[in-house]
Amino acid sequence: GAVVSQHPSRVICKSGTSVKIECRSLDFQATTMFWYRQFPKKSLMLMATSNEGSKATYEQGVEKDKFLINHASLTLSTLTVTSAHPEDSSFYICSARGGSEWNQPQHFGDGTRLSIL
Amino acid sequence: DQQVKQNSPSLSVQEGRISILNCDYTNSMFDYFLWYKKYPAEGPTFLISISSIKDKNEDGRFTVFLNKSAKHLSLHIVPSQPGDSAVYFCAARRGSQGNLIFGKGTKLSVKP
Numbered sequence: 001g002a003v004v005s006q007h008p009s010r011v012i013c014k015s016g017t018s019v020k021i022e023c024r025s026l027d028f029q030a031t032t033m034f035w036y037r038q039f040p041k042k043s044l045m046l047m048a049t050s051n052e053g054s055k056a057t058y059e060q061g062v063e064k065d066k067f068l069i070n071h072a073s074l075t076l077s078t079l080t081v082t083s084a085h086p087e088d089s090s091f092y093i094c095s096a097r098g099g100s101e102w103n104q105p106q107h108f109g110d111g112t113r114l115s116i117l
Numbered sequence: 118d119q120q121v122k123q124n125s126p127s128l129s130v131q132e133g134r135i136s137i138l139n140c141d142y143t144n145s146m147f148d149y150f151l152w153y154k155k156y157p158a159e160g161p162t163f164l165i166s167i168s169s170i171k172d173k174n175e176d177g178r179f180t181v182f183l184n185k186s187a188k189h190l191s192l193h194i195v196p197s198q199p200g201d202s203a204v205y206f207c208a209a210r211r212g213s214q215g216n217l218i219f220g221k222g223t224k225l226s227v228k229p
Contacts, residue, residue: 108160
């Protein structure tokens with residue numbers, strides 16, 4: 001089946017550091033990629049949607065200058081958490097979808113556990 | 118306002134029995150529904166989906182039922198196995214380009 005690779009799986013860094021997370025679709029072209037955040041015991045919260053070559057569309061309440069998303073190719077999207085603070089600590093998951101057919105499911109990466117000290 | 122609701126945060130089932138996970142939604146415009154399984158520290162894995170034009174879709178031990186009039190869907194796992202223990206998320210989408218709206222998940226524990 002479709003595979004989405006997310007890297008790194010875990011990051012621990014100091015407050016003020018910027019952290020980049022990569023998301024790759026390994027065996028299909030991802031026309032659309034999604035970035036989610038999951039808080040403990042909560043559902044997945046969509047942060048932003050990006051289409052290849054276009055600017056990302058951010059959900060309400062998500063700071064676009066804080067969470068920079070780049071979808072430079074059909075197989076790679078990156079999320080950069082700029083000047084991270086302890087409140088940014090969370091589990092970040094990317095997802096990708098290929099094609100425009102109505103029955104295309106999204107496939108998820110394994111997530112990145114971000115811990116800001 | 119939560120558009121996709123999974124009202125049971127947890128479910129415990131004996132191995133070999135049927136597991137039934139429920140999901141309710143409020144938006145009648147949703148036309149595609151999915152179930153994902155998630156282990157700790159991993160991303161969700163797609164399990165099974167159903168279009169709003171169907172009322173049942175089956176894949177091996179997994180069957181999803183959709184009741185549009187009640188805005189309700191359920192995932193049946195039979196027979197349940199200990200390896201099925203995970204958090205199950207119900208998700209809904211409107212249109213082919215719509216974003217997935219997730220429920221809060223139900224933690225399934227299958228006891229040997």
